[in-house]
Amino acid sequence: NKPVEEMPINPNLKYEIKDDEVTITGCDKKASGELTIPATIEGKPVTSIGDRAFFLCSSLMSITIPDSVTSIGDEAFIGCSGLSGIFIPDSVTSIGDMAFSYCRNLIDIKVGEGNVNYTDVNGVLFNEGQTLLTAYPAGKAETNYTIPDSVTSIGGAAFRGCSNLTSITFGENSQLTSIGIQAFETCTSLTSITIG
Numbered sequence: 001n002k003p004v005e006e007m008p009i010n011p012n013l014k015y016e017i018k019d020d021e022v023t024i025t026g027c028d029k030k031a032s033g034e035l036t037i038p039a040t041i042e043g044k045p046v047t048s049i050g051d052r053a054f055f056l057c058s059s060l061m062s063i064t065i066p067d068s069v070t071s072i073g074d075e076a077f078i079g080c081s082g083l084s085g086i087f088i089p090d091s092v093t094s095i096g097d098m099a100f101s102y103c104r105n106l107i108d109i110k111v112g113e114g115n116v117n118y119t120d121v122n123g124v125l126f127n128e129g130q131t132l133l134t135a136y137p138a139g140k141a142e143t144n145y146t147i148p149d150s151v152t153s154i155g156g157a158a159f160r161g162c163s164n165l166t167s168i169t170f171g172e173n174s175q176l177t178s179i180g181i182q183a184f185e186t187c188t189s190l191t192s193i194t195i196g
Contacts, residue, residue, distance in 0.1 A: 022046040032059035039066035090114035098157040106137040156180030172196035
C-alpha cells in the first residue's frame with residue numbers, strides 16, 4: 001500500500017505541535033483568496049484553530065476547515081472581512097467567544113448535519129438545542145430578525161457589526177435569560193428592540 005500523501009502546508013499558516021496534536025496559531029495577514037487547512041501536518045492531526053489565529057486576515061475569501069478539527073478558539077476569525085461563508089464540520093465540539101466578530105461580509109454559517117454540538121438556522125449559528133445563539137453573520141442583508149423562542153442566551157458579540165439590522169424582536173414566549181457582553185456592539189442601524 002502506498003502511504004497517504006499529506007496535503008502541502010500553505011506557507012501562510014503558522015502552527016504548533018503539542019502532545020502529538022497540531023494547533024493552527026496564526027496566518028500571514030497578507031494571505032488572500034482561498035486557504036485550506038490540512039487535516040494533518042508532519043503526520044499529526046490538526047485538532048484546533050487557536051485564539052485569534054486568523055485575526056484581521058481580511059483578504060481571505062474562503063477558509064476550509066478539515067474534519068479533524070474539534071475546537072475553534074476565541075476570536076479565531078475576527079476581522080476576516082473577505083469571508084462570505086464558513087462551514088463548521090461535524091467534528092467541531094467547541095467554538096470560542098466572538099469567533100466570527102467583524103466578519104463584515106459573512107452571510108452564511110453552515111454546520112455539518114452530523115454535528116452534535118452546533119446547528120445553523122438560515123445561516124445563523126446556534127448550539128444544538130438552539131438555546132444559545134452563538135453568531136449572527138454580520139453581512140446578512142435582512143433588516144429584521146426575530147430571536148427564536150427557544151433561545152435562553154445570546155453569546156458575547158453575537159450580533160457585533162451587524163450594520164444591516166434595524167430591528168430585533170423577542171417573541172411573546174421568549175425564554176431569554178441572558179445577553180452576552182457586546183452582543184449588539186456596532187449594530188449602527190439598530191433602532192428598535194421589541195420584547196413580547
